[in-house]
Amino acid sequence: MTNRSFEIVDVTLRDGSHSMRHAFTKEQVRETARGLDKAGVNYFEVSHGDGLGGSSMQYGLSKVNELELIETAAAECGQAKVSVLLIPGIGTKYDLNDAVKAGAKMVRIATHVTEADVAKQHITLARELGLKTIGFLMMAHMASIEKLVEQAKLFESYGAEVVYVTDSAGALLPHEVTERITALKNELSIEIGFHGHNNLSMAMANTLAAVQAGATYIDGSLRALGAGSGNTQTEVMVAVLEKMEYNTGVDLYKILDVANDVVAKYMPRPQEVTGSSLMMGYSGVYSSFLLHTEKAAKRFNIDERDILVELGKMKAVGGQEDLIYEVAANITKKKFAVAPKP
Template sequence: MSKIFLTDTTLRDGSHTVSHQFTLEDAAQIAGGLEAAGIDIIEIGHGDGLIGSTINYGFGRHDDFSLISAAASQLTKSKLAVLLLPGIGTVEALKMAQKAGAKAVRIATHVTEADMGEEHVKAAKDMGLFVVGFLMMAHMTDAERLTEEALKFESYGADVVYATDSGGAMLPEDVFEKISSLKKNLKIPVGHHAHNNLGLAVSNSLTAIEAGATYIDGCLSGLGAGAGNTPTESLIAVLNKMGYEHNGDLYKAIDASEKILIPSLNNKGLKVNSQLDAMILGYAGVYSSFLLHARRAGQRFGVDVRDILMEAGRRKAVGGQEDWLIEIAVELANQKSK
């Protein structure tokens, strides 16, 4: 299996969810949490791309360059990326973004208009940036035309080309057909960005991987425009279960959501209750009623509920063995104290 490279867009696509009101502290803390979680590329900026803060698209709390600088201050491994929509973003703004700390750019055009990004791709390559051709609304054309447009991005010098399901309208068979065509005809890697408007974001991301995509997007807690994006945490969990190689760390991705993102959202009046420990039930393969008992045991003995559930899964605990969770918690607490 090919290695999968993860891009998290919480600080850009997720910006739509907070009306572009992420603070500089949010940018720094979330970026730091994502790097700790092994995310390869972290996208940041106004939801509508570089210098998208306008009366038409909504004003951001901070300009893109301040956000980039705040995030970049926390990164040593992950690439920091911006999104640029030709007609909104400019080459001059891209130079400013690079100066602030951006290492990559995703040039986003409508799926049939890759030529709109030629100038920007070439300029970005001249600047030494990692460049992604981002073909939006990929459901609006067929695989043949999508491939023609992707080949344009490749010819301009892009390092990766994405089939982007901006409307969350694609079915798994659509994703497979289009990604397969790109994989067959392009020499550069292929990526996919899913939205969850039909509840298919994780499924479509996996289908894209099966068809040959090696760059996949997500957002912490599935944040993002519309119904949101592929949840980064769920994606990592499923990739682990399927045996794919990647750099993501499941626990640290969950921590980035629960300890950094969700408190920030709650402070902004967006009340979010984390259910990420419930996701561990499926990851560990244990009975769903175990969650409440594991939480209580974790609180009582000062151990991570996730570790309790994972150990219960390793021991193949079944319904009716809830008391076993206390024994597991005690053992973990003893190990922790040594």
């Protein structure tokens, strides 16, 4: 166990919350946590899909309070430890305190890739609470490598022990992951992590690229249960990395058992690359844009995919939904413009 090549962090019980519409039951969490622990996974995450405090009208109400789910999971842990996700602005320092009381031993403080500075106080608190403390740079494809390094260094300076390249939209390709992880390895002295999504069917290949470039924390989800097209599939990751002769520290048959005998039975539908999740990865936009884009496309009678591609080029971020109508109007203008006379 001591000489594993990296830590596999399973996020089924957090990122999977999106696919479960935040309706995880205690029984589902108990069985999944037990299976992960027995398979030899050292860290797994339990929180609302949008992190601690995410249960709300805006992000979706949790069926069961996440603190109860954290407690339930922690009770199943032998060697494994429960992680939580905290997005400053959604969750608060109070939520983190509560999570620790419920049994959390690790936290990932997540910000948009250009906004690490909002995480300083949370990182400080997490260290004070004695948690394994990780910085999580979301939508990492949206920043240049220089910007990414700068932001990761902020996390490092605040006291994070690991910093993640988080490919929230599943928009990165393997060579781009290699470049990013390599740059961080060269410029930082803390450990580097990678969290992948499958919108372009590249989650597994990106994770392998990350490991080969020196990442020592990698995320996965059983049966790929997670937002968009889902995550890197934990059990596949174990199989592939074993074939590549890495020491995962995770038992392949046992992780397959919890994936297939537990998670596959409660997931509402298989994860796949659909038209909209593919367009998310292709254009590199937030999933929260999809609904507004569909409406704007109808109103202006244009293809919603043209709007997504344009938003991606503009690097629009969450909260800029107003932009969607402006973009739609511009596309319409161009489409129906009369060519100037010669």
